[in-house]
Ligand SMILES: NC(=O)C1=CN([C@@H]2O[C@H](COP(=O)(O)OP(=O)(O)OC[C@H]3O[C@@H](n4cnc5c(N)ncnc54)[C@H](OP(=O)(O)O)[C@@H]3O)[C@@H](O)[C@H]2O)C=CC1
């Protein structure tokens with residue numbers, strides 16, 4: 001039976017690489033819908049996918065996850081086109097206005113946090129300046145988490161079908177950290193790490209969605225693509241042109257020997273997202289984060305890692321998120 005798959009943020013990076021890998025895995029049996037905010041970039045992505053898979057079914061829907069009306073409109077369009085959705089990849093994400101804290105970076109270099117700092121971008125080396133959207137919500141929270149929550153809520157009728165299972169697959173991050181998140185400030189209006197907070201909220205929300213929806217056949221899983229060279233990463237050091245990143249690649253390959261989270265290419269980063277596509281959702285651990293990993297010799301594999309999440313907090317979050325959507 002044909003599987004219907006919707007991928008948010010499919011116009012570039014990990015989302016686009018995932019689409020390419022899904023089509024290589026099963027070129028005929030999929031109906032792929034690319035949900036993108038920029039129509040021209042979406043068309044270019046579709047053309048690139050069709051160039052390598054000319055018989056594939058690839059459609060587009062315009063959706064900006066940072067806008068409530070855009071998400072609701074796109075969901076209506078998706079429900080009009082399909083009466084069932086098998087996989088929903090919640091991948092669109094931003095880290096705008098990042099600040100790279102050089103002092104924290106050098107402090108980390110001479111401390112015991114050196115490996116975790118490289119593997120997770122933690123230790124305070126990255127902060128961001130957030131904005132408020134036209135809907136009055138924090139942009140990073142809205143784009144990375146809340147837009148996706150609204151999408152799931154709107155698509156519920158085609159995600160939950162008696163006797164069938166569907167999967168939600170989040171692109172989270174190893175930068176998701178409980179210390180950046182507070183249930184009293186779920187949008188992270190007051191702190192300096194809204195990206196980390198939004199990704200930790202994705203981890204919590206996935207857990208709560210499993211509690212609420214498993215009995216209706218809907219399962220949610222969390223992935224981490226590792227550290228990947230994409231436009232999101234290039235934006236972290238805007239004064240650093242892409243060719244300088246290329247010069248750093250030998251250093252990154254060396255670091256990969258110490259931490260297999262340096263997946264580096266979007267193809268490698270999409271590994272866990274594709275792996276989940278091939279699993280029975282009932283066999284997955286709702287408290288695991290499925291990590292794309294690449295060995296020093298370039299071999300790709302998926303590793304489950306226990307998330308630092310608790311059920312009570314996940315329930316508080318889903319209630320707060322529902323309140324935001326009223
Ligand atoms: N790169 C990395 O090392 C890591 C990335 N991630 C996560 O992976 C995901 C993909 O990022 P990555 O591929 O790296 O970066 P890219 O910037 O290449 O991809 C991000 C995608 O999200 C889309 N997007 C951004 N904002 C919106 C919006 N408001 N509405 C709809 N789509 C939007 C972008 O669209 P457009 O083309 O229009 O900009 C783009 O297609 C993100 O969630 C990111 O947080 C997690 C860990 C590490």
Ligand SMILES: CC(C)CCC[C@@H](C)[C@H]1CC[C@H]2C3=C(CC[C@]12C)[C@@]1(C)CCC(=O)[C@@H](C)[C@@H]1CC3
Nearest residue numbers: 117118119120121126173174175226227233236
């Ligand atoms: C210029 C220096 C020699 C090297 C600087 C490297 C850092 C800029 C990177 C080291 C670890 C990276 C990293 C991320 C961004 C860039 C680094 C801090 C992320 C935070 C990107 C987004 C994510 O979601 C994380 C998982 C990444 C973790 C590692």
